[in-house]
Amino acid sequence: MTTQTLVHVANPELAARWRRATEEPAWVRWTLIGVALTFLALFLVLPLAVVLYGAFEQGLQVWWAAINEPDALAAIRLSLMVVLIVVPINLVFGVAAAWAIAKFEFRGKPILISLIDMPFAISPVVVGLIFVILFGSQGWLGPWLAAHDLRIIFAVPGIVIVIAFGTLPFIARELIPLMQQQGKEEEEASLTLGASGWKTFWYVTLPNIKWGLIYGVILCNARALGEFGAVAVVSGRIRGETNTMPLHIEVLYNEYMFTAAFAVSSLLTGLALVTIAVKSFIEWLDERQRPAGDSH
């Protein structure tokens, strides 16, 4: 930057040669852009387009009929209910973990951070398997659960647990770096001025982490609604009872009801698009709030 501007002031012709030395020729630039965009079109845009085309190909009425149907509605209701349980729990966990990690020094902190990341690295089917072995009819606690007439596997509690496991890291991962970066001076100021802990959290910490928290919740929500592999293992796919939206899509697809499968998919696709739009919006806000000239 500095050399460029200096030379630029002194001699425009030299400046052009400098720029050429650290930039590619136009044809290289446009070839690279072309190749990158072709790759992204093939892998990102076409799958998106095929879902929306499949959902609306036969008109809005057919789309609506596929969604306004008892099994689909039951799947939507179950998915929403699971999300309403899982997201608040993972939100409380995310805030608590980020508070402990960002505001205090203790031994084993890197280990705790790695532990929080770990559920993301485990295959979703292994997550499902873990709980089948714990709670399944032939698992560790199976006989005890059967004796007390409790059902976890092939029932809603199992679905809630595996989705909570699978989406555990998302809110915490958004909040931990954010709160570490913000430090603890503002909270200390508030507390030394006599505010209570809760008041400090509510009026000082929360406004600072608002956007990261909102994105974490939306991402957690999208991932919870979309969780498939783990739920496929524990749900038993009982129609109208333990089919979540992704499982309902699978059932419809396997029964060659492609339009209906894409119609239900279009709802989750819309949610995914909202999720990435919110992320871009927050990044844009963040850039705008930064003082000009500061690149970090």
Add this chain to the structure above:
Amino acid sequence: MDANPDANARDHFEVNMSTATRKRRVIPGFGLTMGFSLLYLGFIFLIPVGGLLLYTSMMSWEDFWRAVSHPQVVASYKLSFSASLIGASINLVFGALVAWVLVRYSFPGKKVVDALVDLPFALPTAVAGIALVTLYASTGWVGQYLTIFGIKVAYTQLGVVVALTYIGLPFVVRTVQPVLEDLEAEREEASASLGASRFTTVRRVILPSLLPALLTGYALAFARAVGEYGSVVFISGNMPYRTEITPLLIVAKAEQYDYPGAAAIGTVMLIAAFLLLLLINGLQWWTQRRGL
């Protein structure tokens, strides 16, 4: 702070230190937040994972070995491993290219393209699965043209590669992008002013600085692909010995109530995931050290 070795200054410093230590104790809630975090992690994650490992450890070695070394299972390891490796490699090349184009060049619609990169992370895997198989089936938008050249994607091992490439796409882009943004222009200018061609500068100056980030993204994409289930099962066709991935075998065994068999293979995958995570942590540590 003034470093004057003057008695007053030292007193001042000591007062500051003592308020600092007192201040550290001002923030409340350590017990509550730490307690809840550990309790939740313990009940939802650590104890269940421990349960699986304990369950597997109670099997006899012969049973365990028979389950994890059955030819059908070995064929699935080979497919899962090699398809994940190919998918991650495709993402290494194209992910680096996409990151480069997004950071260095400007073109219309760049913001939208940048946002779309996260789509495989946000879109449910089952939706991705049915979308990919519809695209690449012999009658699909892409598949019909590939069929002309005799290329079959759906229900072949190539289909598994396509799905695993899709699922790993965001990782290389998102790990390389910030490093590329922070790269100092001065080093490229120095290289150019010393007479290096642009190609030499990219190869000898830029690429080495991106190496840790590239490898981290590669490992993340690979780790994600090895465990992936939803986006693969639709396009792969699940033919034994040919297009069965390892996670599919776990689901199949669990559905047949073959818990020991499923647990043995699940344990192998769990250990692989832990090892990959260790590798990724090491790479991230390397990236951060390079960045300083």
